[in-house]
Amino acid sequence: MNVTEDSTEQSGNSLTRELTQNPLKKIWVPSSTNGLPDRHISQRKVCMTNCPTLIVTVGLPARGKTYISKKLTRYLNWIDVPTKEFNVGQYRRECVKIYKSFEFFRPDNEEGLKIRKQCALAALNDVRQFLMDEGGQVAVFDATNTTRERRETILRFAEQNGFKVFFVESVCEDPDVIAENIVQVKLGSPDYTHCNTEEAVADFMKRIKCYENSYQPLDEELDGDLSFIKIIDVGRRYLVNRVQDHIQSRIVYYLMNIHITPRSIYLCRHGESDLNIKGRIGGDSGLSAKGQEFAKSLGQFIQSQNIHDLKVWTSQMKRTIQTAEAVGVPYEQWKALNEIDAGVCEELMYEEIQQRYPLEFALRDQDKYRYRYPKGESYEDLVQRLEPVIMELERQENVLVICHQAVMRCLLAYFLDKTAEELPYLKCPLHTVLKLTPVAYGCKVESVCLNVDAVNTHRDRPSIMFPNMFEYMITYYSHNNN
Amino acid sequence: MSAEQKELTQTPLLKIWVPGMGSSLGQRRGSSRPQFTNCPTMIVMVGLPARGKTYISKKLTRYLNWIGVPTQVFNLGQYRREVLQTYKNYEFFRPDNEEAMKIRRAYASNALKDIASYFTKEQGQVAVLDATNTTRERRGVIINFAKEKGYKVFFIESVCDDPEIIEANTMQVKLSSPDYENYDKEEALVDFLKRIDCYKMSYVPLDEEKDRHLSFIKIFNVGSRYLVNRVQDHIQSRIVYYLMNIHVTPRSIYLSRHGESELNLLGRIGGDTGLSSQGQKYAKALAEFIRGQSIKDLKVWTSHMKRTIQTAEALGVPYEQWKALNEIDAGVCEEMTYEEIQATHPEEFALRDQDKYRYRYPKGESYEDLVHRLEPVIMELERQENVLVICHQAVMRCLLAYFLDKSEDDLPYLKCPLHTVLKLTPLAYGCKVESFYLNIQAVNTHRDRPTNVNVARKPEEALQTVPEHL
Numbered sequence: 001m002n003v004t005e006d007s008t009e010q011s012g013n014s015l016t017r018e019l020t021q022n023p024l025k026k027i028w029v030p031s032s033t034n035g036l037p038d039r040h041i042s043q044r045k046v047c048m049t050n051c052p053t054l055i056v057t058v059g060l061p062a063r064g065k066t067y068i069s070k071k072l073t074r075y076l077n078w079i080d081v082p083t084k085e086f087n088v089g090q091y092r093r094e095c096v097k098i099y100k101s102f103e104f105f106r107p108d109n110e111e112g113l114k115i116r117k118q119c120a121l122a123a124l125n126d127v128r129q130f131l132m133d134e135g136g137q138v139a140v141f142d143a144t145n146t147t148r149e150r151r152e153t154i155l156r157f158a159e160q161n162g163f164k165v166f167f168v169e170s171v172c173e174d175p176d177v178i179a180e181n182i183v184q185v186k187l188g189s190p191d192y193t194h195c196n197t198e199e200a201v202a203d204f205m206k207r208i209k210c211y212e213n214s215y216q217p218l219d220e221e222l223d224g225d226l227s228f229i230k231i232i233d234v235g236r237r238y239l240v241n242r243v244q245d246h247i248q249s250r251i252v253y254y255l256m257n258i259h260i261t262p263r264s265i266y267l268c269r270h271g272e273s274d275l276n277i278k279g280r281i282g283g284d285s286g287l288s289a290k291g292q293e294f295a296k297s298l299g300q301f302i303q304s305q306n307i308h309d310l311k312v313w314t315s316q317m318k319r320t321i322q323t324a325e326a327v328g329v330p331y332e333q334w335k336a337l338n339e340i341d342a343g344v345c346e347e348l349m350y351e352e353i354q355q356r357y358p359l360e361f362a363l364r365d366q367d368k369y370r371y372r373y374p375k376g377e378s379y380e381d382l383v384q385r386l387e388p389v390i391m392e393l394e395r396q397e398n399v400l401v402i403c404h405q406a407v408m409r410c411l412l413a414y415f416l417d418k419t420a421e422e423l424p425y426l427k428c429p430l431h432t433v434l435k436l437t438p439v440a441y442g443c444k445v446e447s448v449c450l451n452v453d454a455v456n457t458h459r460d461r462p463s464i465m466f467p468n469m470f471e472y473m474i475t476y477y478s479h480n481n482n
Numbered sequence: 483m484s485a486e487q488k489e490l491t492q493t494p495l496l497k498i499w500v501p502g503m504g505s506s507l508g509q510r511r512g513s514s515r516p517q518f519t520n521c522p523t524m525i526v527m528v529g530l531p532a533r534g535k536t537y538i539s540k541k542l543t544r545y546l547n548w549i550g551v552p553t554q555v556f557n558l559g560q561y562r563r564e565v566l567q568t569y570k571n572y573e574f575f576r577p578d579n580e581e582a583m584k585i586r587r588a589y590a591s592n593a594l595k596d597i598a599s600y601f602t603k604e605q606g607q608v609a610v611l612d613a614t615n616t617t618r619e620r621r622g623v624i625i626n627f628a629k630e631k632g633y634k635v636f637f638i639e640s641v642c643d644d645p646e647i648i649e650a651n652t653m654q655v656k657l658s659s660p661d662y663e664n665y666d667k668e669e670a671l672v673d674f675l676k677r678i679d680c681y682k683m684s685y686v687p688l689d690e691e692k693d694r695h696l697s698f699i700k701i702f703n704v705g706s707r708y709l710v711n712r713v714q715d716h717i718q719s720r721i722v723y724y725l726m727n728i729h730v731t732p733r734s735i736y737l738s739r740h741g742e743s744e745l746n747l748l749g750r751i752g753g754d755t756g757l758s759s760q761g762q763k764y765a766k767a768l769a770e771f772i773r774g775q776s777i778k779d780l781k782v783w784t785s786h787m788k789r790t791i792q793t794a795e796a797l798g799v800p801y802e803q804w805k806a807l808n809e810i811d812a813g814v815c816e817e818m819t820y821e822e823i824q825a826t827h828p829e830e831f832a833l834r835d836q837d838k839y840r841y842r843y844p845k846g847e848s849y850e851d852l853v854h855r856l857e858p859v860i861m862e863l864e865r866q867e868n869v870l871v872i873c874h875q876a877v878m879r880c881l882l883a884y885f886l887d888k889s890e891d892d893l894p895y896l897k898c899p900l901h902t903v904l905k906l907t908p909l910a911y912g913c914k915v916e917s918f919y920l921n922i923q924a925v926n927t928h929r930d931r932p933t934n935v936n937v938a939r940k941p942e943e944a945l946q947t948v949p950e951h952l
Contacts, residue, residue: 017795019756019788027803028791220707237690238710243726246865253723256713284845286490318490321499325490333498335851375754381805395716 024363025380026372052131053247054158055140056151058169060215061208062181064234065170068255069142070441072168075254078414079387080380081247082136086127088143091119099191102206107214120150124157131163138247139163146215148222155226166248167228168255169218177234178208185440235259254391260438263397264307265415267408268433270319271295272454275347276430279455282339282346287322290453294431295326297450301433302327302400311399313337313389320402327400336385339404343376350459365462368424379424382410390414405457408434415443425461430454495833497842522601523717524628525610526621528639530685531678532651534704535640538725539612540911542638545724548884549857550850551717552606556597558613559659561589569661572673575680590620594627601633608717616685618692625696636718637698638725639688644703648678655910704730724861730908733867734777735885737878738903740789741765742924745817746900749925749951752809752816757792760924764901765796767920771903772797772870781869783807783859790872801872806855809874813846820929820948824941831944835935838894849894852880860884875927878904885913895931900924925951 017030055072057065069085076083095115096104104112120143130136145151151167158165172178182204186192192200218228220239229252230239238256243249271291275283287295302310312329314320315337324331345353345360354361357374364371372378377385386407393399393411401411405428413423415436428434431454435446489502525542527535539555546553563569565585574582593611600606615621621637628635642648652674656662662670688698690709699722700709708726713719741761745753757765772780782799784790785807794801815823815830824831827844834841842848847855856877863869863881871881875898883893885906898904901924905916926949934943 019792019795021788027786028788030795224707236712237694238708240708240710240726242706246862249723249727249865252726253719256710256722257719316498318492318499322490325501335854384805392716395719 023359024367024372025370025378026374050245052136052163053138054127054131054154054163054165055138055251056145056154056165056167057140057142058145058151058167058218058228059171060146060211061144061204062178062186063170063172064181064231064260065144065168066142066185067181067260067441068168068170068231069140071258072251072254073138073140074414074417075390076138076251077417077419078383078390079250080383080420081138083138083140084130084136085140085142086123086130088116088120088123088141091123092116093190095119102203102210105207105210107210120153124154128157128161132161144211146211148216164244164248165227166244166251167218167226168251169228169230171217171230171232172234174233188440229255231255254394257391257394259395261397262438263399265393265398265436266302266400266433267411267428267436268298268400268402269404269408269428269430270314270317270323270402271298271452272430273319276455276457279349279351280347281350282342284317284319286318290431291319291323292326294450294452294454295323297431297452298323298402298433299327301448301450302329307398307400309398311396312402313399314402315339315404315407317404320404323402331402334389336389337401337403337407340379340382340406341373341376343373345373345376368461369420379406379410380420382406386410416445417442427458429456429458494829495837495841496848497844520715521632521634522606523608523634523636524597524624525608525721526615526624526635526637527610527612528615528621528637528688528698529641530614530616530681531674532648532656533640533642534651534730535614535638536612536655537651537730537911538638538640538701539610541728542721542724543608543610544884544887545860546608546717546721547887548853548860549720550853551608552604553608553610554600554606555610555612556593556600558590558593558611559661561593562586563660565589572676572680575677577680577684590623594624598631601631614681616681618686634714634718635697636714636721637688637696638721639698639700641687641700641702642704647704658910699725701725724864727861727864729865731867732908733869735863735868735906736772736775736870736903737881737898737906738768738793738870738872739874739878739898739900740784740787740793740872741768741922742900743789746925746927747952749819749821749949750817751820752812754787754789756788760901760922761789761793762796764920764922764924765793767901767922768793768903769797771918771920775905777868777870779868781866782872783869784872785809785874785877787874790874793872797870804859806859807871807873807877810849810852810876811843811846813843815843815846819951821945824944828941828944829937832935832937832939835931835944838931839890849876849880849890852876856880856884886915887912897928900927925949 019028020031021028057069059065066087066089069087073083073085092115093099095118103109106112123141123143127139127141131139141154145154155165182201186204187197187200192203195203218226218230220241224241227242227244227248229241232238235256235258240252243252271287271294273291274285274288275281276291277288310329312324312327312331314324314331314333316333316335317338320337321331321333342348345357348356350361360374369379372381390411393401403411406424408428409423409426412418412426412428412434418426431450431452433448433450435448437444437446490499491502492499527539529535536557539557543553543555565588566574573579576582590613597609597611600609611624615624625635652671656674657667657670662673665673688696688700690711694711697712697714697718699711702708705726705728710722713722741757741764743761744755744758745751746761747758780799782794782797782801784794784801784803786803786805787808790807791801791803812818815827818826820831830844839849842851860881863871873881876894878898879893879896882888882896882898882904888896899919901920901922903918903920905918907914907916929949930947932943932946934946
């Protein structure tokens, strides 16, 4: 195919916009003539959806709606999709200060119905604010939503505001599962602080009954135009209808991979390495003498825990593999678990980085989550690289992950719902194993220090920063490095 | 338990740390590939003719092989054609045709034998049995076979009652089948519809209740709805995710490299430079080409590297930057010429030529790593419609290998020259490729495999195939 050249343009300036590299994230963006970043070009944000999404749970009480809502919210926030859950039960508790009994939920209780509708509308109002004014991308509307009429109200609300709607219904008739749910999360609810266990269970069962008669589950035919996933019997079966876009596809994939079988996840770093002792970051060195001692202790600790069917994962770096070797069971090497790539700063000491790259060093402290090492990675990049690891951890049962400081911080942030600000400063010392056990709506953490000395590799956020001088430095930097 | 600390050595090709020789435990404990499944899996298609079973079988197989899971399709129609040589008419498929039934059971059984052989003798991990499998009895035979051998079974059923889709399928792939070589179009259509009728009477779809112990996915009307039952393991979970993301809406994918870069001119690999003047000319030519194509709703994707972004800038439309599309990381060899690599790392250079797909640069990546990193890109490409991907040589080879079903041996040597756009359009069971060279001169960056790949080879032999540069 022939293309005629425009002979009037010069070779050096034939592009309309120059590119500069944003000093923090090392992203190339077009700049205006004074060398400063101009319009922001879209980055691969994990979930490109062109409008906010409202996820609506559906199901009788004690079917895991809140569990799913919280877990999904945690996952979406971790992969950088601003998400918030809105639990209508909480709105009800704020409105009706003291819960008396299940009678509140009786379908013939006019007063109760009025209050409940008000609460739902108040919650939807807050949803609108979150999605329109607060930069939210996904809102999870956690309530029973068991009637078609209620769901219609929500659909109309979403349509008025230009939100997409995706329903997540949990259907379960297994009495054991329901009983377990009630014990785990309902008995500890503020509603039942004044009851003993028997009373609480009896009342709660009657509460469920109040919803049962008017429950209209999502139907393949009648609701064929809606987008939804029906989760049956805690994940034994799924019915998925009309997935509209990328974020819904990711949500479905996530929901189909989580389970509630009791298990524990053990996180630890490799044993102390030779480079650790020298105060150098990154690299691919072997274990120091103390590190080898830790590896042995780890082996003994794991043995003593008597863990059923334990999987062991390491990175592809020597120090984690040496550590795993001492545990004495088969292990899998994941490249995705490799330590953050410090690019040009690999194997340097912090003092050397400060000397050779003072601006980089300052930038990192300014925004440690998004800061990308030159020719290296950022914590933000790490999270994206670790997403398949998290997905597989969700699928698995008992797993020991032997990894690295930055990697462990990212994984821990996922399990403990830490923000992007907190994540890079989570304390993950050497020679300490964290045992995470899902419990109720969250995660119990037990920290086991294996009593083998090691250097401290944790660097807190420095207290002194100069914001204005900083802006000047960025300008200076981009002028002089174009 | 022994308290000895094993020495680790790094394998030269893959750069994987393994316990060294003389380890008392012999077998290597660590596996460097994620374990998708611990036993072979049979994927069993279910559905009336013209429901897309072969389309799904082939596409799924292509995807699984690309992500490194050895997979093969076993199509019963092919077995039938080998046994019968010529196809007369639909009467062969009549449920009361005893003679034919005997023959059909026989070659179905052969297919199962071949599957067993594929797993045990050829290290296959997944076998896709592409046949109607419309009766519970037939599925029972397969399940028993798998149970006996210790294989997992996952059913994929395609249910469709939209007559337009069925007709479109029939036109696209059935009428050109070897079965209908000697038929004219109308006759073929009539015969084929009668064939479908033969199956309809005895068709027992997978049932939520009766088949609740089986693992399966039921796909309704080309993906508007799915029923998923008892996903057992990682590979089945990935298969379900993949099936839920593919679609059949017509569209085209355009693949191109960035315009020629300054480092390209110098024969240096990697780095993050800007476009040369020829490269800038290409960017403008690309913009004109794209405008000329009048593409509806085109998405444009680039990497995070300056040269792809500069190329996209010339298009004047919004684009998305994907870090996953960055060029292969050449580690310590970044920004070197091949001559310099030969001079400073001759063994590495030779190892790369020995197994270019698995070879990992020191402190860098391999093509195998690249494929792993590109998997989310492929998944999103499957979801999307018209997309232009502006990327890099190694990356483009990986993406192309996925679309054109190229093996690991072929992948690193696929020709992806600068200043050429490839337009891929899904067609029948494969992909049509149109190549557009935009007539802007550029250096050649393609390095063929030299004849001598031995570590002890002479420098001239190593540099035999290096393309010209400044």
